[in-house]
Amino acid sequence: MKGNQKWWLLSTIIWMLVIFLVTQLPYFTGDHTAKALNKVVIKEHTMADVGRGFIDELNFLIRKASHLSAFGILAFLLYKVMGSYRFAWLVAFLYAMTDEWHQSFMPGRMASVKDVLIDGSGALIFLFLTYLVRRKRKKAA
Template sequence: MEQKDQKRPPVWLLAAWASLIFFTSCFFISIDVWIAFIKRIVPIPAVQGLFALFWYHWGFYVVKGWHATEYAVLASLLFLTLRRRITRISALALSLVLAAAFAASDEWHQTFVPYRDGCLRDVLIDTSGATLALIVWAVKTRRG
Protein backbone atom coordinates (compact mmCIF):
# COMPACT_ATOMS: atom_id res chain seq x y z
CA MET A 1 0.00 0.00 0.00
CA GLU A 2 1.41 3.37 -1.04
CA GLN A 3 1.95 5.81 1.80
CA LYS A 4 0.40 9.24 1.31
CA ASP A 5 2.80 12.20 1.12
CA GLN A 6 2.34 13.98 4.46
CA LYS A 7 4.05 17.18 3.28
CA ARG A 8 1.71 17.89 0.39
CA PRO A 9 -1.47 19.74 1.34
CA PRO A 10 -4.73 18.45 -0.05
CA VAL A 11 -5.77 20.15 -3.29
CA TRP A 12 -9.04 21.22 -1.66
CA LEU A 13 -7.06 23.42 0.75
CA LEU A 14 -5.46 25.25 -2.18
CA ALA A 15 -8.88 25.65 -3.82
CA ALA A 16 -10.41 26.86 -0.55
CA TRP A 17 -7.67 29.46 -0.06
CA ALA A 18 -8.01 30.75 -3.63
CA SER A 19 -11.79 30.89 -3.12
CA LEU A 20 -11.33 32.88 0.09
CA ILE A 21 -9.19 35.43 -1.75
CA PHE A 22 -11.78 35.69 -4.51
CA PHE A 23 -14.69 35.91 -2.06
CA THR A 24 -13.12 38.68 0.03
CA SER A 25 -12.45 40.73 -3.08
CA CYS A 26 -16.17 40.69 -3.91
CA PHE A 27 -16.90 43.27 -1.22
CA PHE A 28 -15.93 46.80 -0.30
CA ILE A 29 -15.87 47.91 3.33
CA SER A 30 -15.14 51.59 3.87
CA ILE A 31 -12.99 52.77 6.76
CA ASP A 32 -16.01 54.38 8.40
CA VAL A 33 -18.08 51.18 8.20
CA TRP A 34 -15.16 49.15 9.58
CA ILE A 35 -14.67 51.54 12.51
CA ALA A 36 -18.43 51.61 13.22
CA PHE A 37 -18.41 47.79 13.29
CA ILE A 38 -15.54 47.74 15.79
CA LYS A 39 -17.32 50.32 17.94
CA ARG A 40 -20.31 47.98 18.16
CA ILE A 41 -18.27 45.03 19.37
CA VAL A 42 -15.84 46.98 21.61
CA PRO A 43 -17.94 49.17 23.93
CA ILE A 44 -14.97 50.97 25.52
CA PRO A 45 -14.72 54.56 24.19
CA ALA A 46 -10.96 54.87 24.79
CA VAL A 47 -10.28 51.68 22.83
CA GLN A 48 -12.65 52.80 20.08
CA GLY A 49 -10.79 56.09 19.76
CA LEU A 50 -7.39 54.41 19.67
CA PHE A 51 -8.60 51.91 17.09
CA ALA A 52 -10.02 54.68 14.88
CA LEU A 53 -6.80 56.69 15.17
CA PHE A 54 -4.69 53.64 14.38
CA TRP A 55 -6.87 52.59 11.46
CA TYR A 56 -6.99 56.05 9.86
CA HIS A 57 -3.19 56.26 9.97
CA TRP A 58 -2.10 52.65 9.44
CA GLY A 59 -5.07 50.86 7.89
CA PHE A 60 -3.66 51.10 4.37
CA TYR A 61 -0.52 49.24 5.46
CA VAL A 62 -2.50 46.60 7.36
CA VAL A 63 -4.66 45.94 4.29
CA LYS A 64 -1.69 45.79 1.91
CA GLY A 65 0.20 43.59 4.36
CA TRP A 66 -2.78 41.25 4.34
CA HIS A 67 -2.66 41.25 0.52
CA ALA A 68 0.98 40.13 0.62
CA THR A 69 0.20 37.51 3.25
CA GLU A 70 -2.74 36.08 1.28
CA TYR A 71 -0.51 35.55 -1.73
CA ALA A 72 2.41 34.23 0.32
CA VAL A 73 0.06 31.51 1.58
CA LEU A 74 -1.31 30.91 -1.94
CA ALA A 75 2.19 30.57 -3.41
CA SER A 76 3.21 28.24 -0.57
CA LEU A 77 0.20 26.01 -1.13
CA LEU A 78 0.87 25.99 -4.87
CA PHE A 79 4.52 25.05 -4.32
CA LEU A 80 3.73 22.33 -1.80
CA THR A 81 1.12 20.90 -4.16
CA LEU A 82 3.39 20.97 -7.22
CA ARG A 83 6.81 20.08 -5.83
CA ARG A 84 6.28 16.30 -5.80
CA ARG A 85 4.88 16.33 -9.34
CA ILE A 86 7.51 18.41 -11.14
CA THR A 87 11.07 19.53 -10.44
CA ARG A 88 11.68 21.88 -7.54
CA ILE A 89 12.74 24.78 -9.78
CA SER A 90 9.74 24.24 -12.06
CA ALA A 91 7.43 24.13 -9.04
CA LEU A 92 8.88 27.40 -7.72
CA ALA A 93 8.59 29.12 -11.10
CA LEU A 94 5.11 27.80 -11.88
CA SER A 95 3.90 28.73 -8.39
CA LEU A 96 5.07 32.30 -8.91
CA VAL A 97 3.51 32.55 -12.37
CA LEU A 98 0.19 31.11 -11.15
CA ALA A 99 0.09 33.35 -8.06
CA ALA A 100 0.87 36.44 -10.17
CA ALA A 101 -1.76 35.46 -12.74
CA PHE A 102 -4.31 34.93 -9.98
CA ALA A 103 -3.43 38.34 -8.51
CA ALA A 104 -3.89 40.00 -11.91
CA SER A 105 -7.17 38.19 -12.56
CA ASP A 106 -8.44 39.11 -9.09
CA GLU A 107 -7.64 42.78 -9.65
CA TRP A 108 -9.44 42.61 -13.00
CA HIS A 109 -12.39 40.95 -11.24
CA GLN A 110 -12.49 43.85 -8.76
CA THR A 111 -13.15 46.29 -11.61
CA PHE A 112 -16.66 44.76 -11.71
CA VAL A 113 -17.27 45.14 -7.95
CA PRO A 114 -19.05 48.34 -6.86
CA TYR A 115 -16.73 50.83 -5.11
CA ARG A 116 -13.65 48.73 -5.92
CA ASP A 117 -11.10 49.02 -8.62
CA GLY A 118 -8.24 46.97 -9.89
CA CYS A 119 -4.76 48.38 -9.73
CA LEU A 120 -1.29 47.34 -10.78
CA ARG A 121 0.08 48.34 -7.36
CA ASP A 122 -1.97 45.59 -5.69
CA VAL A 123 -0.83 43.01 -8.26
CA LEU A 124 2.76 43.97 -7.42
CA ILE A 125 2.10 43.78 -3.66
CA ASP A 126 0.42 40.38 -4.05
CA THR A 127 3.22 39.09 -6.26
CA SER A 128 5.82 40.40 -3.80
CA GLY A 129 4.21 38.36 -1.03
CA ALA A 130 4.25 35.28 -3.26
CA THR A 131 7.87 35.93 -4.22
CA LEU A 132 9.03 36.29 -0.61
CA ALA A 133 7.32 33.05 0.38
CA LEU A 134 8.84 31.21 -2.57
CA ILE A 135 12.32 32.53 -1.73
CA VAL A 136 11.87 31.04 1.75
CA TRP A 137 10.76 27.73 0.19
CA ALA A 138 13.69 27.81 -2.26
CA VAL A 139 16.16 28.21 0.59
CA LYS A 140 14.39 25.71 2.84
CA THR A 141 14.22 22.98 0.18
CA ARG A 142 17.68 23.51 -1.29
CA ARG A 143 19.73 20.33 -1.32
CA GLY A 144 23.33 20.21 -0.24
Protein backbone atom coordinates in the same frame (compact mmCIF):
# COMPACT_ATOMS: atom_id res chain seq x y z
CA MET B 1 -1.19 12.31 -7.99
CA LYS B 2 -0.09 11.19 -4.55
CA GLY B 3 -2.52 11.32 -1.65
CA ASN B 4 -0.55 14.08 0.05
CA GLN B 5 -0.62 16.19 -3.11
CA LYS B 6 -4.41 15.85 -3.30
CA TRP B 7 -4.68 17.59 0.09
CA TRP B 8 -2.35 20.36 -1.07
CA LEU B 9 -4.45 20.77 -4.23
CA LEU B 10 -7.68 20.87 -2.22
CA SER B 11 -6.12 23.42 0.15
CA THR B 12 -5.03 25.52 -2.82
CA ILE B 13 -8.50 25.50 -4.37
CA ILE B 14 -10.11 26.40 -1.05
CA TRP B 15 -7.62 29.26 -0.53
CA MET B 16 -8.33 30.58 -4.04
CA LEU B 17 -12.06 30.49 -3.24
CA VAL B 18 -11.45 32.39 0.00
CA ILE B 19 -9.57 35.10 -1.90
CA PHE B 20 -12.36 35.24 -4.50
CA LEU B 21 -15.08 35.52 -1.85
CA VAL B 22 -13.24 38.17 0.17
CA THR B 23 -12.97 40.23 -3.02
CA GLN B 24 -16.74 40.07 -3.38
CA LEU B 25 -17.65 41.06 0.15
CA PRO B 26 -18.26 44.75 0.78
CA TYR B 27 -16.94 44.38 4.35
CA PHE B 28 -13.35 44.31 3.13
CA THR B 29 -13.29 47.68 1.40
CA GLY B 30 -10.90 50.36 2.61
CA ASP B 31 -13.76 52.40 4.08
CA HIS B 32 -15.13 49.47 6.08
CA THR B 33 -11.77 48.51 7.52
CA ALA B 34 -11.05 52.15 8.38
CA LYS B 35 -14.38 52.39 10.23
CA ALA B 36 -13.65 49.16 12.11
CA LEU B 37 -10.16 50.36 13.04
CA ASN B 38 -11.56 53.71 14.11
CA LYS B 39 -14.05 51.95 16.36
CA VAL B 40 -11.45 49.65 17.91
CA VAL B 41 -8.63 52.16 18.32
CA ILE B 42 -10.58 55.23 19.39
CA LYS B 43 -13.77 53.97 21.02
CA GLU B 44 -12.70 50.65 22.56
CA HIS B 45 -9.27 51.79 23.72
CA THR B 46 -10.25 55.36 24.56
CA MET B 47 -7.51 56.80 22.40
CA ALA B 48 -9.38 59.92 21.42
CA ASP B 49 -6.17 61.80 20.70
CA VAL B 50 -5.35 59.48 17.78
CA GLY B 51 -5.85 61.36 14.54
CA ARG B 52 -7.39 60.29 11.26
CA GLY B 53 -3.91 60.07 9.75
CA PHE B 54 -2.95 57.30 12.17
CA ILE B 55 -6.08 55.33 11.31
CA ASP B 56 -5.41 55.78 7.59
CA GLU B 57 -1.81 54.61 7.95
CA LEU B 58 -2.82 51.62 10.06
CA ASN B 59 -5.57 50.76 7.57
CA PHE B 60 -3.09 50.95 4.71
CA LEU B 61 -0.56 48.71 6.48
CA ILE B 62 -3.16 46.10 7.44
CA ARG B 63 -4.69 45.99 3.97
CA LYS B 64 -1.36 45.70 2.16
CA ALA B 65 -0.07 43.11 4.65
CA SER B 66 -3.20 41.07 3.96
CA HIS B 67 -2.50 41.24 0.21
CA LEU B 68 1.11 40.24 0.78
CA SER B 69 0.27 37.31 3.03
CA ALA B 70 -2.81 36.06 1.13
CA PHE B 71 -0.89 35.68 -2.11
CA GLY B 72 2.22 34.47 -0.31
CA ILE B 73 0.18 31.63 1.16
CA LEU B 74 -1.31 30.95 -2.26
CA ALA B 75 2.15 30.75 -3.84
CA PHE B 76 3.32 28.37 -1.12
CA LEU B 77 0.30 26.11 -1.67
CA LEU B 78 0.83 26.22 -5.43
CA TYR B 79 4.47 25.26 -4.92
CA LYS B 80 3.42 22.26 -2.84
CA VAL B 81 1.13 21.16 -5.68
CA MET B 82 3.42 21.95 -8.64
CA GLY B 83 6.88 21.51 -7.18
CA SER B 84 8.16 24.51 -9.15
CA TYR B 85 8.94 27.91 -7.67
CA ARG B 86 8.61 29.65 -11.04
CA PHE B 87 5.25 28.17 -11.96
CA ALA B 88 3.91 28.70 -8.45
CA TRP B 89 4.87 32.38 -8.62
CA LEU B 90 3.50 32.77 -12.15
CA VAL B 91 0.12 31.22 -11.28
CA ALA B 92 -0.13 33.29 -8.08
CA PHE B 93 0.71 36.45 -10.01
CA LEU B 94 -1.83 35.64 -12.74
CA TYR B 95 -4.45 34.93 -10.09
CA ALA B 96 -3.65 38.29 -8.49
CA MET B 97 -4.26 39.96 -11.84
CA THR B 98 -7.60 38.20 -12.32
CA ASP B 99 -8.56 38.95 -8.71
CA GLU B 100 -7.99 42.68 -9.23
CA TRP B 101 -9.91 42.53 -12.51
CA HIS B 102 -12.77 40.74 -10.71
CA GLN B 103 -12.62 43.34 -7.95
CA SER B 104 -13.15 46.13 -10.50
CA PHE B 105 -16.70 44.89 -11.01
CA MET B 106 -17.60 44.92 -7.31
CA PRO B 107 -19.45 47.94 -5.91
CA GLY B 108 -17.25 50.04 -3.65
CA ARG B 109 -14.09 48.29 -4.83
CA MET B 110 -11.48 49.26 -7.39
CA ALA B 111 -8.68 47.46 -9.17
CA SER B 112 -5.10 48.48 -8.55
CA VAL B 113 -1.89 47.63 -10.36
CA LYS B 114 -0.07 48.40 -7.10
CA ASP B 115 -2.05 45.66 -5.36
CA VAL B 116 -1.08 43.17 -8.09
CA LEU B 117 2.56 44.11 -7.53
CA ILE B 118 2.17 43.71 -3.77
CA ASP B 119 0.48 40.33 -4.33
CA GLY B 120 3.31 39.23 -6.60
CA SER B 121 5.87 40.44 -4.07
CA GLY B 122 4.15 38.47 -1.33
CA ALA B 123 4.26 35.37 -3.50
CA LEU B 124 7.94 35.94 -4.21
CA ILE B 125 8.81 36.50 -0.54
CA PHE B 126 6.97 33.38 0.64
CA LEU B 127 8.54 31.27 -2.09
CA PHE B 128 11.99 32.59 -1.22
CA LEU B 129 11.42 31.74 2.44
CA THR B 130 10.23 28.28 1.40
CA TYR B 131 13.41 27.85 -0.63
CA LEU B 132 15.58 28.88 2.31
CA VAL B 133 13.82 26.50 4.70
CA ARG B 134 14.09 23.59 2.23
CA ARG B 135 17.78 24.33 1.65
CA LYS B 136 18.45 24.44 5.38
CA ARG B 137 16.62 21.14 5.91
CA LYS B 138 18.56 19.46 3.12
CA LYS B 139 21.87 20.60 4.65
CA ALA B 140 20.78 19.32 8.07
CA ALA B 141 19.82 15.89 6.67
